[in-house]
Amino acid sequence: MTTVTVTGQMNTSAEKLWDTLKGFDLNYFRGFAHTIEGSGVGVTRRFDMGSGEVAEQIEQYDPANRTLTYTVLYGPLPVQDYHATIKVLPGDENSCELEWSAVFEPKDATEEEAKATMEGTFKMNIKALNKFHG
Numbered sequence: 835m836t837t838v839t840v841t842g843q844m845n846t847s848a849e850k851l852w853d854t855l856k857g858f859d860l861n862y863f864r865g866f867a868h869t870i871e872g873s874g875v876g877v878t879r880r881f882d883m884g885s886g887e888v889a890e891q892i893e894q895y896d897p898a899n900r901t902l903t904y905t906v907l908y909g910p911l912p913v914q915d916y917h918a919t920i921k922v923l924p925g926d927e928n929s930c931e932l933e934w935s936a937v938f939e940p941k942d943a944t945e946e947e948a949k950a951t952m953e954g955t956f957k958m959n960i961k962a963l964n965k966f967h968g
Contacts, residue, residue: 835915836938836939836945837936837937838936838938838949838953839933840935840960842931842957843929844929844963851930851967858870858902861966862959864966869881875892887909888911890905890907891907904918904920906918913941914939915937921934
């Protein structure tokens, strides 16, 4: 299994960041079409990456520790057996830290290519979340 972890300093409180992430919504990407079905464990989101639809589903949900783990059900990403964890780490009233990690097997790509894709995706999400909260 391949592991990727990206940590980012966030310009909002842990509580506000968790409020944004806990529903598994992609509202921090303004204008990005997606659907959400359900809530908590089992919630599924679907969106089009341009190269095909992606479906992701929450496997574990721990609001007390501001953590959720999800899997990719299908999509054009260069990964399989993918499980990612988003963890909001406490900070102060104006900042916190976000840790986004995943374990997976590369699919139709080298390990380096798959890692680079997922690291880039996590960094893009962190940047979008900071812009949303900025």
